[in-house]
Amino acid sequence: MYFDEAEIYVESGQGGDGMVHFHREKYKPRGGPDGGDGGRGGDVILEVNPNLNTLFNFQHRSKYQAEDGKMGGPNNMSGKSAKDLIIEVPPGTLIYDQVSGDLLGDLKEDDQQLVVAKGGRGGRGNQHFATSRNQTPRMAERGEPGEARTLRLELKLIADVGIVGVPNAGKSSLLAMGTNAKPKIANYPFTTLSPNLGVAKLDVDTVLVLADIPGLIEGAHEGVGLGFAFLRHIQRTRVLIHVLDGLSEDPLSDFSQINSEMALFDEKIREKPQIVAFNKMDLPDVQDKWPSVRQELSDLGYEAMAISTVTKENVKNLLWHAAALLKEAPEPAIEETLPVYKAAEDPKAFTISRTEDGWVVRGEAIERAAAMTYWEHRESVRRFQRLMENIGVEEALREEGVEEGDNVFIGEYLLEWQE
Ligand SMILES: Nc1nc2c(ncn2[C@@H]2O[C@H](COP(=O)(O)OP(=O)(O)OP(=O)(O)O)[C@@H](O)[C@H]2O)c(=O)[nH]1
Ligand SMILES: [Mg+2]
Numbered sequence: 001m002y003f004d005e006a007e008i009y010v011e012s013g014q015g016g017d018g019m020v021h022f023h024r025e026k027y028k029p030r031g032g033p034d035g036g037d038g039g040r041g042g043d044v045i046l047e048v049n050p051n052l053n054t055l056f057n058f059q060h061r062s063k064y065q066a067e068d069g070k071m072g073g074p075n076n077m078s079g080k081s082a083k084d085l086i087i088e089v090p091p092g093t094l095i096y097d098q099v100s101g102d103l104l105g106d107l108k109e110d111d112q113q114l115v116v117a118k119g120g121r122g123g124r125g126n127q128h129f130a131t132s133r134n135q136t137p138r139m140a141e142r143g144e145p146g147e148a149r150t151l152r153l154e155l156k157l158i159a160d161v162g163i164v165g166v167p168n169a170g171k172s173s174l175l176a177m178g179t180n181a182k183p184k185i186a187n188y189p190f191t192t193l194s195p196n197l198g199v200a201k202l203d204v205d206t207v208l209v210l211a212d213i214p215g216l217i218e219g220a221h222e223g224v225g226l227g228f229a230f231l232r233h234i235q236r237t238r239v240l241i242h243v244l245d246g247l248s249e250d251p252l253s254d255f256s257q258i259n260s261e262m263a264l265f266d267e268k269i270r271e272k273p274q275i276v277a278f279n280k281m282d283l284p285d286v287q288d289k290w291p292s293v294r295q296e297l298s299d300l301g302y303e304a305m306a307i308s309t310v311t312k313e314n315v316k317n318l319l320w321h322a323a324a325l326l327k328e329a330p331e332p333a334i335e336e337t338l339p340v341y342k343a344a345e346d347p348k349a350f351t352i353s354r355t356e357d358g359w360v361v362r363g364e365a366i367e368r369a370a371a372m373t374y375w376e377h378r379e380s381v382r383r384f385q386r387l388m389e390n391i392g393v394e395e396a397l398r399e400e401g402v403e404e405g406d407n408v409f410i411g412e413y414l415l416e417w418q419e
Contacts, residue, residue: 358407
């Protein structure tokens with residue numbers, strides 16, 4: 001249903017495991033350690049594709065998983081790293097972490113990228129663990145696990161010019177006439193349910209991106225009609241074309257209504273340059289009304305043009321006029337609603353809790369280290385124990401009163417406490 005919001009689940013690839021292996025050659029004494037490193041797991045990356053203008057694709061697919069890195073091999077051979085998984089999004093996509101609500105990024109420029117889940121690094125093979133005292137290390141690291149997260153995507157169209165007005169005014173007709181877009185047009189209100197983008201190429205150097213915004217009515221800023229979901233698309237446009245329905249009983253009251261709805265939603269919209277387009281001038285009734293409407297608008301300080309999307313009267317002029325205003329219009333101010341980027345939690349932080357089954361230790365660094373340990377190799381386990389000591393988990397458990405034989409859960413791993 002919604003094309004401008006989506007929820008997706010992403011998971012990066014796990015790193016490949018490092019290998020425990022010793023060099024072997026015919027007729028030669030046993031060689032040193034030569035277990036290769038695991039390859040890196042694939043990242044999940046969002047990338048702007050300027051040809052997209054909706055989040056519609058995510059209706060059909062919402063789960064994205066990058067591949068895992070390959071395991072290291074003998075002869076110091078590194079495992080193959082996995083390819084990154086690239087997900088294309090339209091320009092103007094805001095990315096939020098669904099759980100924390102944090103804004104992770106705002107993708108606007110062509111080909112701009114954001115890594116949303118970093119692939120795990122490959123585990124090191126035993127070639128790295130030889131020391132002067134230990135020439136035959138029977139240990140290696142397992143690959144680092146990938147990251148999983150749920151993201152909320154929100155699209156803010158990036159159009160230069162927003163076409164606004166009451167339902168049925170002829171906004172979509174104008175977009176269809178002036179650009180490459182083919183929006184639905186019909187003689188009833190709320191034909192357009194979501195903004196359409198169109199590109200008008202006026203000449204080689206002058207290209208306008210126009211957004212046809214669904215019809216606005218009184219109370220739109222409070223969610224009436226199609227609501228404010230689409231008002232926010234107007235925020236990023238720089239110039240507005242306000243289409244008046246020439247057939248309306250009172251085009252001027254329509255005009256002020258829409259303006260106040262926009263201002264109630266965001267005061268700054270009022271500052272955007274606005275061109276008024278009095279539409280349906282092919283009809284005699286409408287032509288009769290034009291002189292008085294024009295006068296009243298001019299008294300209010302607005303420049304108005306009379307157009308017809310049927311005969312195309314003044315449509316090109318209108319777009320050229322918009323292009324001229326665009327040159328002077330300032331870049332829209334950066335979102336005032338952007339939340340602050342929060343610093344990530346200290347990865348070495350951990351918590352300890354006691355349950356019926358035993359002690360539960362939770363923390364990013366310690367859980368990762370557990371996942372990267374080969375529990376079948378004593379030396380790997382010792383290394384893990386040193387880490388427990390270094391980041392203070394061991395001391396904290398002792399202070400809490402851990403005893404010989406107690407169960408200690410580190411993430412998914414169960415250990416038995418031994419002094
Ligand atoms: N005679 C005449 N009819 C027009 C003109 N422009 C649009 N219309 C008609 O007005 C009706 C509404 O046109 P749309 O372009 O769908 O209007 P809209 O503003 O996009 O309407 P919503 O999407 O419902 O907000 C359609 O029946 C169009 O054919 C015009 O210049 N002259
Ligand atoms: Mg429409």
